[in-house]
Structure formats: C-alpha cells, structure tokens
Amino acid sequence: MNDHDDTFAVKICGLSTPETLAVALDAGADMIGLNFHPRSPRFVTIAQATALAAMARGRAEIVALIVDWDETQAMSLVEAVKPDWLQLHGRETPEQVRALKAATGLPVMKALGIAGTEDLAAVEAHRGVADRILLDAKPPKGAAYPGGHGRPFDWTLLAELDPGLRFMLSGGLDPANIAEAIRITRPAGVDVSSGVETAPGVKDAGRIRDFIAAARAGAQSLRP
Ligand SMILES: O=C(O)c1ccccc1N[C@@H]1O[C@H](COP(=O)(O)O)[C@@H](O)[C@H]1O
Numbered sequence: 001m002n003d004h005d006d007t008f009a010v011k012i013c014g015l016s017t018p019e020t021l022a023v024a025l026d027a028g029a030d031m032i033g034l035n036f037h038p039r040s041p042r043f044v045t046i047a048q049a050t051a052l053a054a055m056a057r058g059r060a061e062i063v064a065l066i067v068d069w070d071e072t073q074a075m076s077l078v079e080a081v082k083p084d085w086l087q088l089h090g091r092e093t094p095e096q097v098r099a100l101k102a103a104t105g106l107p108v109m110k111a112l113g114i115a116g117t118e119d120l121a122a123v124e125a126h127r128g129v130a131d132r133i134l135l136d137a138k139p140p141k142g143a144a145y146p147g148g149h150g151r152p153f154d155w156t157l158l159a160e161l162d163p164g165l166r167f168m169l170s171g172g173l174d175p176a177n178i179a180e181a182i183r184i185t186r187p188a189g190v191d192v193s194s195g196v197e198t199a200p201g202v203k204d205a206g207r208i209r210d211f212i213a214a215a216r217a218g219a220q221s222l223r224p
Pocket residue numbers: 013014033035037040041042065067089134136145146147148149150151170171172173191192193194195
C-alpha cells in the first residue's frame with residue numbers, strides 16, 4: 001500500500017513465536033510486526049527477530065516497531081534483522097522521522113495517538129514526511145509502554161481528516177469490531193496486537209485467522 005494504490009493492508013503486530021507467525025502468514029497477513037520495545041510483553045530480541053524475519057521474508061512485509069530510538073540504535077537493528085519498514089511508536093518528531101529514514105534507507109510508518117480533534121494537527125505535521133501514518137489510541141495514563149493496550153479511540157474523530165489522506169488504523173481492534181471500524185473510518189489498512197491475543201503477548205491462532213478474514217470482508221465492502 002502506498003499513496004498511489006488502493007491495496008488494503010492487514011498487519012498483525014507483536015508476533016514473537018514461529019507458530020503464531022506461521023498462522024499469520026498462512027492466513028494472508030500483508031505485514032507482520034516485530035516489537036523491539038523492551039517493556040512490551042511482545043518484545044523480541046534481535047536473535048529471535050532475525051529468525052522470525054527469515055520465515056516471513058517474501059511472504060509479508062516485515063515491520064520493526066521501535067520507540068524513540070536514535071539512528072545508531074536503528075542501524076544495528078536494521079543490519080541484523082533487515083526489516084522492510086520501521087514503525088515509530090514514540091514521540092518522534094517529523095525531523096527525527098526524516099533522520100531515521102535517511103540513516104536506514106527504510107520507509108517509515110509513524111504512529112500517532114488520537115484522543116481528540118487537537119491531535120489531528122500532528123497528522124498534518126507528519127504527512128509527506130512519514131511514508132505511512134498509523135492512527136492509534138493513546139495509552140492509559142502511567143502505562144509502561146505506549147501502545148498495544150487494546151483500547152479503541154473515538155473513530156468518528158477521523159471525520160475531520162482530509163478524505164484524501166491514506167492512513168492505517170489501530171487501537172483496540174479485534175475480530176468483532178473490525179468491520180465497523182473499517183466502515184466508519186475507511187482506512188487504507190489496519191493493525192492489531194491485543195485483539196488477537198488471549199493475554200498480553202500470547203497470540204491466538206483462531207483470533208488471528210478471524211481478524212484477517214473479517215478485515216478483508218470489511219475492506220471489500222468499501223469497494224464501489
Ligand atoms: O504492542 C505493544 O506492546 C506495543 C508497545 C509499544 C508500542 C506499540 C505497541 N503496539 C502497537 O500499538 C497498536 C495498538 O495495539 P492494540 O491492537 O490496541 O493492542 C498497534 O499498532 C501495535 O503495533
């Protein structure tokens with residue numbers, strides 16, 4: 001998916017075992033996320049990620065999720081794991097996004113937390129800088145990590161966005177609500193972590209399959 005095509009992307013994030021990665025790949029995930037945030041229950045080491053990436057390469061795009069990393073940290077990850085994308089899920093500014101893109105040569109998906117219309121200004125600031133915008137819920141106050149809490153935000157806030165903006169949606173998505181989320185927000189792709197788990201960090205094969213099938217059906221219903 002990019003600004004010039006109409007492909008709908010389904011991303012399953014926080015995969016940390018070969019078994020659940022295989023389920024996501026077999027079910028047709030377009031993107032798989034490997035989480036390098038040390039406080040996340042979905043954290044993977046470079047060694048684990050390198051093995052998972054080798055399984056996924058050529059079958060789905062490999063996304064490395066990092067939070068407020070500098071270029072040196074990012075380069076060591078990129079050299080070992082060779083992801084297709086960086087997902088920046090911290091407080092990275094447009095300048096930091098540019099610097100990470102320049103250093104790594106990779107496209108960047110920038111996550112932005114949405115809780116009110118005032119948060120939409122950040123979307124404009126990153127537009128044309130990040131290769132993709134991921135609109136997510138904000139974490140609960142005092143949370144140990146900035147995403148992956150299974151909380152949706154008010155999707156109707158996105159009615160204020162430029163209808164021409166292509167973005168991905170995340171935050172509290174699951175097999176039961178994904179069709180409605182797609183109908184309301186009309187995203188160019190969706191991303192899920194907790195909603196396909198039975199406990200934080202424990203992915204569930206049935207929920208992964210159900211999510212991907214429901215997201216595909218929801219995307220299909222957007223077609224004219
Ligand atoms: O999943 C995590 O542990 C995580 C940690 C730090 C930053 C982002 C994280 N996850 C991302 O958050 C969104 C929403 O997740 P959820 O579906 O609500 O659980 C998603 O993009 C994950 O990639």
